[in-house]
Amino acid sequence: MPCLLLKRFKSRRTTLPPESDGARDTTAPSATHHDRAWYIKPMFDFWQSLLAALERIAMLPSLIHSVFPRLPSRKRTRDAVRTYERTMDDLLREIQRLLEAPLTPAELMHMSGRLQEQFAPKLQASDICMLPSYNDKLPTGLERGTYLALDVGGSTFRVAVVELTGKQTNTKSMRIVTMKSYKIDNSVRHLKGTAFFDWMAEKIEAAIADPQVKKITGLKTFPMGLAWSFPVEQTSIRSGNLLPMGKGFRATEGTLGQDLSELIMAPCRKRNLPVHMDSIINDSSATLLSRAYEDPSTRFAVILGTGFNISVHLPVSALATSKYKGYPQKWLDEASHVLVNTELSMFGKNIFPTTRWDDQLNETHVRPDFQPFEHMISGRYLGEVVRLIIVEAVRTAGLFSGEMPEQLTELYSLDTGTLAAMELDGSKSLTNAATLFQEKHPLSKPPTYNDINFIRQVSQLVSHRAAAFLAAGIHSLWDLRIASEGLTPATAGYMAIGCNGSVIEKYPLFRELCQSHLDELTTASGAEPKSIALEVAVESAIFGAAVAVCCLES
């Protein structure tokens, strides 16, 4: 039974008439939204029925384009009498069918099972995913200390002084004393090899030159922890070999496989910076540590912003012994569990059903098939899938009366944040959503209610699909954990998941929808209701980098 929230979500969308009436803009709420078209519509209807009749006789689409060829000026393009291959309703109905069909509990359960089949060989051998760390224990929440925390994300590098004070009543146990953020734009992203790490050292130097930081450090060197939002092959708790980086970075050119700690520390030493690298950890594992510091029932963490990943705390035996090559015997003798960076973004090829828009996205991607799961759900791609649908709707169904909004034919020009803001407009008229869209992607005339309503419905469908696929991914790892702990769904008990990243934290209804699907899947597997809770872990990458260092000291 779909839960209340899913029902509410579905009721947000306009119900489409089962059959097309051949006219555009049939979903407008009132005649006032047809202002521009009240006198044009009968004319359109006349032309459309005439052309439809001709089309039936003579297979006309190409002929229509020769009668009404592409018109150069924007105004003429918009206002010209044109006919389209299909109505907006027909297109929306198809989009809804394609995006919603795979979201039944049975389909999602099947995907979860197939994902587990893909995990099996990677848990035996893979140097790019299912990566064990050297962190075996989770924090107790009592650890204390002040640390320099670094967070290298896809678009910002942040350097913060973090203070951990342990659990106390009425005060926060983690505090950012001071933080500096440095934008990572394309010029930084494209820095090759050691040039990128020189840039990092320069920013660390600038951050610790702050008098507030100097006062805290005194004469000591600063213990430093790094949250790295890319895969890394750990070689100790404080070192790891650089693996291929996604997100458009070129720092691995000439440095691939080198020690990340040394790559950062060498330019820091050159600048005589009073810092030493004590811990390196993937950002998803940092999120897990940070959330576990506050909530001891945390066992997983999800990062879902520009990128996507899940970190899990698993029994050591869940991974083949070959995955612990080079680990000290002492660690192997003592560790019962290990924090694993799954790099879940890399799974899912041939599991998640793709649409023609997903296929287009993959074909034009710089690394097609590298992170298929990420392509379906992360903030970098939700906007892109909606953009591809909009472009098709303008060309084939007359969205915006056939006028292509500015820049919208450029790859990645539609920001997922714009869609989230448009979805937040709960007004009947959708004026704010329309104004925002017009600001970002100007048209010669403001978009109509129906244009904006279409975009909102498409983005709801795309984001809902993402939330459901994420639930399938979490379920598959939950099943893996239960089996490797020797438990059953019924005896697995309660578990919390730390969540961080713009999509899971801020996209309207995203986390709630994911939670609903997850509840459906876990109860269908035989678990107690509400046995998994998705909890927001604010600033957890930066906090987690500090928690990782303090865990070493306790």
Ligand code: BGC
């Ligand atoms: C990277 C992961 C990272 C995630 C979230 C992915 O693209 O491969 O290492 O954890 O993004 O930042």
